[in-house]
Amino acid sequence: MPKQSLRNMSKTKVVMPEQAPNVRNQNFLEVSLGYTEEMAIEEAKRCLQCKAKPCVGGCPVNVWIPEFIKLVAAGDFKGAYDKIKETNNLPSVCGRVCPQESQCEKFCVRARRGEAVGIGRLERFVADWNLANRQVQPEPVPSNGKKVAVIGSGPAGLSCAADLAKLGYQVTIFEAFHVPGGVLMYGIPEFRLPKDLVQKEIDAVKQLGVTIKTNMVIGKVLSLDELTAEGYEGIFIGSGAGLPSFMNIPGENLNGVYSANEFLTRINLMKAYQFPKTDTPVKVADIKCFCI
Structure with a gap:
């Protein structure tokens, strides 16, 4: 069979299923539903x-994009996930919220005469497939005897902590809020x-041996000098x-005027998306304005 026939030369991405507008306006569930295995393989063949x-040069963490997509096209989703994880510790997150259109997909050759390959959609698919089908336990790494403190448990802190743990460092994350994730x-x-x-991705970082301490406002609870005194190198x-x-x-x-940050924090950390099961001190009638 000619090699060219194995490719999908469509100028457009395989459409990702979504909730219908009249359905999603009644819930807070994820709007995009992700690819099926068949859709992912078909999209991967566009590479x-x-x-x-x-595309690799456009990725901030240099994911081996063509390599993992080739594995998806072959139906080797396990191999594709392992390839992504070589450089990216948060694939489920990055597959959803990374601005691929201005990073990896911006430089995709297919974008010159149509739409770029759906790199983010494929990364999301691979990460979701792994969560649904595998229970990955990381191999223990011998300790190098050195301690490192990471302040903040957002994407940068989690990624840094995971990379250091893989190198044998004893890592502790100090998070100001009562839940990690930033x-x-x-x-x-x-x-x-x-x-x-997000919690599953955080749990995966913890499985590497990373300790996370919440309610730790560095500068208030502990100073940088105190961290150094505790042995963090x-x-x-x-x-x-x-x-x-x-x-x-x-x-x-004035009361009732929220910044976008405060509004999102109240909505997310107080679980307003579980309404009406939960309640939050955000009253729609009192909201006057958002400052962004």
Whole structure:
């Protein structure tokens, strides 16, 4: 069979199923439903397996994109997941909320005459398939005897901690909030990034031997000098960019005026997406304005 016949030369991506508008407006569940195995294989066949691999250069963590897509096309979803995990510790998250259109997919050769290969959609599929079909226990790594503190448990802190743990470091994450996850937990709505999925990614980091301590406001509870005194030989600060930008207009400090940050934090950490099972102190009638 000619090699070319194995490719899908469609100029458009395989359409990802979604909740119908009149269904999703009645719930807080994820809008995009993800690919089936057949859809993922068909989309993976759109990849030209370029020798230059421009998509890899557009990825901040240099995922081996053509390699993992080739494995998807062959139906080897386990191998594809393992290939992604060589450089990316949060594939379920990145497959959903990374701005692929301005990173990896921006440089896809197929985008020159149509739509780019659905790299993010395929990464999401592989990560979800792995969660549904495998129970991966990481191989224990011998300790190198060195301690590292990571401040903040957002995507940067989790990724840093996982990479260091794989190298044998004893890593402790210090998180200011009462739940780990940073912006993944408090800043992104449930319909874009389910919280139980984020928790599974956090659990995977903990399985590497990483310790997470919550309610630890560094600078208040502990200082950097105190961390050093406790034997931490390195400190990674991934505190995020959580301060909102205000418009400096009259009334923005009144009761009932929320910044986007505060609104999302209340909605997410207080589980307003589980309404009416849960309640939060966010009253729609009192909301006057959002400052972003």
